[in-house]
Amino acid sequence: MSSTTTPPDKGPAPDPGGRGAALRRTTAAIIDGLRASGASLATPTGSTEPLLGRAPKRWVRMLPYVIALCFIVVLIPVTVQVLTHDYGVNGGLAGGLAVAQTAPLLLAVTRPLPAWWIVIVADICGAITTLATDSSRPQPWTPMIIVGYMVLCCALSLRESRRTLLGIWLVTVVAGLVLGSFSGEGSQDTSVLLIVLSGATLLLGALMRERGDARRRLVEQETISEAERAQRTLLEERARIARELHDVVAHHMSVITIQADSAPYRLNDLPDAAREEFGSIAASARESLTEMRRLLAVLRSEGADGERAPQPGLDRLPHLVDATVRAGIPIELSRPELALLTHLAKVTPAVDLSAYRIVQEALSNVMRHAPGARTEIMLDLDDEYLLILVVNGPSKAPPSPLESSGTGHGLVGMRERVRLVGGTVDVGPLPGGGFRVAARLPLLPKDSGSA
Missing domain, CATH: 3.30.565.10 (Histidine kinase-like ATPase, C-terminal domain)
Structure with a gap:
């Protein structure tokens, strides 16, 4: 009698797409949050409102701060390490440059332009420091400077106007070309790289912000149009009711007029005062009918022959x-x-x-x-x-x-x-x-x- 051996249970097989699916869901949630907060991308120049500050979800509002802190935490020690070991810069000076070049990224969440002034001065000082050393490393801009500057350009492009962005890029071009001319012969010139990357980042960010601004204005216009359509429908319905009520009220007013006019002939021995009163009632009723017809002429559109048909019940x-x-x-x-x-x-x-x-x-x-x-x-x-x-x-x-x-x-x-x-x-x-x-x-x- 043969027996079969069951292999040991190794548990469920790992899902190779599980992590990918989770990553896709997280990315979709972030994109939905950014779309929902598209109005915040069009914050006016000079405003201190944070980027994505109008997002409905709190985690989306905190996202710019988290991203800025992550870059600061990574770039500061890396910058100190590279400047001290690869460029031979004094440790204290390297630490000061690292903080000045990366810490303003947190300020860029609310005030990107003041943050740029601090960073560009610190980057130029850092470039001058690296140019003073005999090194075959990248000059005048270190890789950490390029990464931090790109992050700053993203914040600038989502907040500042086209004219301001053009001025920022021109300053970057001039500083890069001037400092790049002093690079050593054996070094890797990074001035053109920063010029190209900063220009592309500023351009793409500005286009995205303008697209979000156009979408926001379109939503506002659609909201206004819907409110206007609702108000117009309400007014049209009220005008239609007024036209229909004319047929109802005019019948009763006509009856009052006929009865008031015929009362002196139907009723014998009426006093003169009563005859005058009936005549006044008839005259008032005729005047009311005339006024109603004038108002109806305003409410009723020309050629609306169907509206003259008897009203249903x-x-x-x-x-x-x-x-x-x-x-x-x-x-x-x-x-x-x-x-x-x-x-x-x-x-x-x-x-x-x-x-x-x-x-x-x-x-x-x-x-x-x-x-x-x-x-x-x-x-x-x-x-x-x-x-x-x-x-x-x-x-x-x-x-x-x-x-x-x-x-x-x-x-x-x-x-x-x-x-x-x-x-x-x-x-x-x-x-x-x-x-x-x-x-x-x-x-x-x-x-x-x-x-």
């Missing part, structure tokens, strides 16, 4: 439901037929029109954002209020890309209509998906004096 609701069902929206309409017909006379024309428009806007939102969703419309009445509830379930099909980005402007008009008649409205998503619109409109107009 709850009696047109079945036709609206039928049209929506033909568009592919299954709708169930529930309403107390007899009670609705009995109390319909108590509903003011403004409430009747507003109720129709609320249901119409709710169904339009269903067609735009939840195509194919099952929808239920419920109307109910009590002694004081007309209750409207429009509920739709989750969407059966993905919305059209042109319709998926809603702005909520339809809800703005809905709230305006409810506020007009003194009612209340509650809108919002449902826990299991879908949307709810619930409105309560008074059957009789509320007394304005009690508000």
Whole structure:
């Protein structure tokens, strides 16, 4: 009987891509943080606000300080070591130059231009010190000077203007060419290298900052445009309500005028004072109608013939439901037929029109954002209020890309209509998906004096 030996368990195999995936996630998080703080890259010249100081996350705001400290901690001992052993510089002088050349990098987070003045003077002093030694090492700029200067150029390019950056680069060019002319024959000339690297760093950083500034202005403009569109939609809806109310109020004013004009002929033995009063009422009503027509001429756009059609009401609701069902929206309409017909006379024309428009806007939102969703419309009445509830379930099909980005402007008009008649409205998503619109409109107009 043979037996098989199971090899010892060596544990899970190492994931060769684990570290790489973690590094990619960290890099993506840093890039997202930098994008979110793009406005801070466009800080005005002379400001003491830190780089990335407007970032929403604290670790992103601290990132420039951490980077500067890392370079300082690395460059100071390396600079001292290289100057003392490779160039033969005194230890005290090497330490002073190392601190002066690298410590201002921390200042560059908030004040890059003052930091540059300190660093350029320290770098020139360090270059003169290395030129005084007979060495085949790089001259006039040491590798540590080049690295620190590149970091400083990054901070400058993200803060200063183009003119300032050009002046900084020209100073770098002049200092490099002048000091490079004194380099020893056997040394490695690094003046051209610093000129090229500093120019490229300043240029790329300036382009990145200007791109971020343009993006920030674009976001601000889009925000302003969206606010203007919302305000324009609100004003258009109010103008539309005013035009519709003209048809409602004008009917009652016309009735008042006719009754006031005919009262002296219908009622016998009226005193003269009463006849004058009726005449005054008729004249005031006609004057009010004239003023309303003038205002309507301003609100109504020319050629809007459709707006002169009779305004719809709850009696047109079945036709609206039928049209929506033909568009592919299954709708169930529930309403107390007899009670609705009995109390319909108590509903003011403004409430009747507003109720129709609320249901119409709710169904339009269903067609735009939840195509194919099952929808239920419920109307109910009590002694004081007309209750409207429009509920739709989750969407059966993905919305059209042109319709998926809603702005909520339809809800703005809905709230305006409810506020007009003194009612209340509650809108919002449902826990299991879908949307709810619930409105309560008074059957009789509320007394304005009690508000």
